[in-house]
Amino acid sequence: MAKEIRRIGILTSGGDAPGMNAAVRAVVRSAITYGMQCIGIRRGWSGLINSDFKLMTGSEVSHILSRGGTILYTARSEEFMTVEGREKAVNTCKLLGIDAVVAIGGDGTFRGALEISRMGVQVVGIPATIDNDIGCSNYTIGFDTACNTCIQSIDKLRDTMQSHERCSVVEVMGRDAGFLALYVGISVGATAVLVPEVELDFERDVVRPIQNARLTGNTHFMIVLAEGAGKGFFLADRLKKELGLDARVTVLGHIQRGGAPSARDRETASRMGYAAVKALSEGRSNVIIGTREGGLVETPIEEALAMKKTLQMERYEVLEALKNRLPRDSVV
Ligand code: F6P
Secondary structure (H helix, E strand, O other), X not given: OXXXXXXXXXXXXXXXOOOHHHHHHHHHHHHHHOOOEEEEEOOHHHHHHOOOEEEEOOHHHOOOOOOOOOOOOOOOOOHHHOHHHHHHXXXXXXXXXXXXXXXXXXXXXXXXXXXXXXXXXXXXXXXEOOXXXXXXXXXXXXHHXXXXXXXXXXXXXXXXXXXXXXXXXEEEOOOOOOXXXXXXXXXXXXXXXXXXXXXXXXXXXXXXXXXXXXXXXXXXXXXXXXXXXXXXXXXXXXXXXXXXXXXXXXXXXXXXXXXXXXXXXXXXXXXXXXXXXXXXXXXXXXXEEEEEOOEEEEEEHHHHHHOOOOOOOHHHHHHHHOOOOOOHHHOO
């Protein structure tokens, strides 16, 4: 029989994502609804080690639903990787009377959550990362806003690339995953999308799409590159040398992680935050909340960490099919 939860600790950890605040708000307000108290842990797992906390009242989270970033701050903690660090964190939970921790973040956050769950702290995870690379959830908070940020920037870039008949190489985030790049690439009608999941073949992945685009009358080109697939400046150099293109690089960088969360991110974060508290109130913990087929599911953390989300390669077919303006026989 799981211990009754009276006090929840809430933290955000790892890279931030738009909608984290909406999730924090949802957890705090849902806790109040279920008669629990909420302690905000600042700076992720390191806040738990250093007793860096504040009591979260319902009004503390007023007007944060629309704000990017995280009011709790976030960090990646080296100390939490050590047994001593985790022991300190568990001790803080005991001292503060924290019965369960809701951890909002990505893969690294959940690995931390698994470790302290093994040390007796009840945990529930909420997936928030612009990479959308959490296996147990179709969707992660922040992805939609980041996609929209990329799309808005690339639309602007396209205007000037078209005027100057240039080739744009846009580097988007995604150290290990190409979900963001592929989604954005389809949404902007990119000439090519390069992702970490597919080893780059310059001739096949870059030269041929550009040649085909030229044949269909294009005089400007848009290459979307996930950061884990290679370096934009290196690619642009090659495009200049080998194809004589006037290639320009734009690294969208951390701009992708900021900004007011989209409707999808606010709504998903609100539902996930509520689901996390509801699970705890009903005696379930050591799970990660995720989306599947429109609804929310709970997956045990260990199982969730073993799940791998693979890039939907069939989306490349869509990308390719929508480039065609001329009959098939006229392209190489
Ligand atoms: O949140 C994950 C991510 O967006 C990766 O795609 C990227 O490589 C990383 O964050 C960069 O984060 P930081 O600069 O904060 O280390």
